Amino acid sequence: MLTFSESEYLNRQSAFLDELPENSLVLIPTNPKSVRSNDTHYPFRANSYMLYLCGWSESDSVWMASNSEGPWKTSLFVLPRDTKAEIWEGRRAGPEGAAENWPVDSAYSVDDLDKEITPLIECSNHIFYISGINPKIDSLLDDSVKEVADPKPYLDALRVIKSDAEIELMRKSAELASQAHILAMRAGGPGVGEWHLQSVIESCFTSNRAQWAYPSIVGGGENAAILHYNSNHDPVGDGDLVLIDAGCEVEGYASDITRTWPVNGSFTDAQREIYELVLKSQIAAIEACQSGARWMAFHDAASRVIAQGLIDLGILDCTLDEAIGNPLEFDGPYRNYFMHGTGHFLGLDVHDVGGGRQGDEDPGPELRPGMIITVEPGLYFGSWRTDVEIPERYAGIGVRIEDDVLITENGPVVLTSSCPKEISAMEAIIGQEG
Numbered sequence: 001m002l003t004f005s006e007s008e009y010l011n012r013q014s015a016f017l018d019e020l021p022e023n024s025l026v027l028i029p030t031n032p033k034s035v036r037s038n039d040t041h042y043p044f045r046a047n048s049y050m051l052y053l054c055g056w057s058e059s060d061s062v063w064m065a066s067n068s069e070g071p072w073k074t075s076l077f078v079l080p081r082d083t084k085a086e087i088w089e090g091r092r093a094g095p096e097g098a099a100e101n102w103p104v105d106s107a108y109s110v111d112d113l114d115k116e117i118t119p120l121i122e123c124s125n126h127i128f129y130i131s132g133i134n135p136k137i138d139s140l141l142d143d144s145v146k147e148v149a150d151p152k153p154y155l156d157a158l159r160v161i162k163s164d165a166e167i168e169l170m171r172k173s174a175e176l177a178s179q180a181h182i183l184a185m186r187a188g189g190p191g192v193g194e195w196h197l198q199s200v201i202e203s204c205f206t207s208n209r210a211q212w213a214y215p216s217i218v219g220g221g222e223n224a225a226i227l228h229y230n231s232n233h234d235p236v237g238d239g240d241l242v243l244i245d246a247g248c249e250v251e252g253y254a255s256d257i258t259r260t261w262p263v264n265g266s267f268t269d270a271q272r273e274i275y276e277l278v279l280k281s282q283i284a285a286i287e288a289c290q291s292g293a294r295w296m297a298f299h300d301a302a303s304r305v306i307a308q309g310l311i312d313l314g315i316l317d318c319t320l321d322e323a324i325g326n327p328l329e330f331d332g333p334y335r336n337y338f339m340h341g342t343g344h345f346l347g348l349d350v351h352d353v354g355g356g357r358q359g360d361e362d363p364g365p366e367l368r369p370g371m372i373i374t375v376e377p378g379l380y381f382g383s384w385r386t387d388v389e390i391p392e393r394y395a396g397i398g399v400r401i402e403d404d405v406l407i408t409e410n411g412p413v414v415l416t417s418s419c420p421k422e423i424s425a426m427e428a429i430i431g432q433e434g
């Protein structure tokens with residue numbers, strides 16, 4: 001079943017193909033299944049470029065477009081019908097089903113891949129291909145003398161601006177994840193298992209026909225200061241904060257929310273000081289998400305609030321400029337406690353395409369209407385750390401607050417706004433199950 005209307009996909013395909021020269025061949029493979037253990041596979045999730053172009057979600061397939069013989073013609077190469085395999089692995093649409101119900105001109109069995117594409121490789125002047133996914137095409141192109149170009153920059157430029165239909169779906173994804181976080185807050189209490197909160201969140205996803213977009217992070221106490229903690233196997237002690245970074249995927253589209261709250265329902269003074277600072281910086285960063293702003297503007301806004309706050313709390317003993325460091329690199333000592341980027345693009349991939357990743361040389365794109373990003377500053381004071389001095393008052397605290405934000409002509413729209421983040425709103429519902 002297609003997620004969007006056929007015309008939505010055809011519009012995406014022509015927007016992409018219109019950018020390419022005459023006599024081109026485009027090959028977009030989706031990934032094969034991958035083994036989890038022995039003969040058991042991970043649940044399959046199709047490559048996002050394949051989903052974007054035609055919504056095809058079976059494994060081992062290839063989307064192809066060629067204009068070597070006139071106007072663009074599109075095809076899908078898919079696993080053929082095979083009753084015996086389908087008894088074990090599930091139904092396949094096969095080439096017949098793909099040609100009839102998916103937005104392509106024709107469809108073939110993947111068994112015919114060699115035969116169909118070899119002559120096209122030979123007669124095309126330009127080949128656009130995402131390598132490293134399909135070994136058969138990799139070796140065909142290795143054997144040819146043709147130069148191969150990467151189609152991803154063309155596709156990424158399209159994917160980074162969401163259509164109205166995509167925005168609608170991402171609103172649903174953000175809303176479902178918001179409700180899941182509220183249920184987790186309600187299930188809080190001293191000694192609650194990280195695993196239990198994980199199950200509350202993920203049960204909400206599953207019961208709404210969604211799934212997690214990335215392994216849920218549920219870190220209580222010191223575990224909140226481990227950025228990608230996801231073993232989720234410790235109980236959360238009375239008086240500890242729990243940091244939950246969990247989002248779902250709805251029809252392929254991700255949400256990504258983080259909330260941090262005390263399992264016993266009330267913040268200590270020290271926790272409150274850090275939480276209020278992160279919240280203030282997050283609100284300032286969201287406010288900086290204006291159409292036309294440079295990519296770094298919201299990181300700049302979050303960083304300045306955090307750095308000034310660390311000075312005011314006596315954690316840093318320097319000027320604001322010294323705390324920030326090089327104004328282009330943001331490499332000052334505030335980074336000891338806020339060591340990640342302030343956000344990333346969100347879409348079919350949880351860390352979506354479009355650039356702007358921390359560590360990229362490219363300064364990143366300007367913010368434009370239709371982009372969806374996360375805004376997620378944090379502060380981390382793991383007491384076990386030996387790389388930096390951890391102030392005693394704040395030792396063991398980790399706080400991150402993350403929302404999903406749509407850029408519009410009229411300013412930022414927070415898609416995850418139904419999930420509370422103000423202290424009083426969270427304290428009112430923590431542990432209030434039912």
Ligand SMILES: [Mn+2]
Nearest residue numbers: 256374376402
């Ligand atoms: Mn994120």
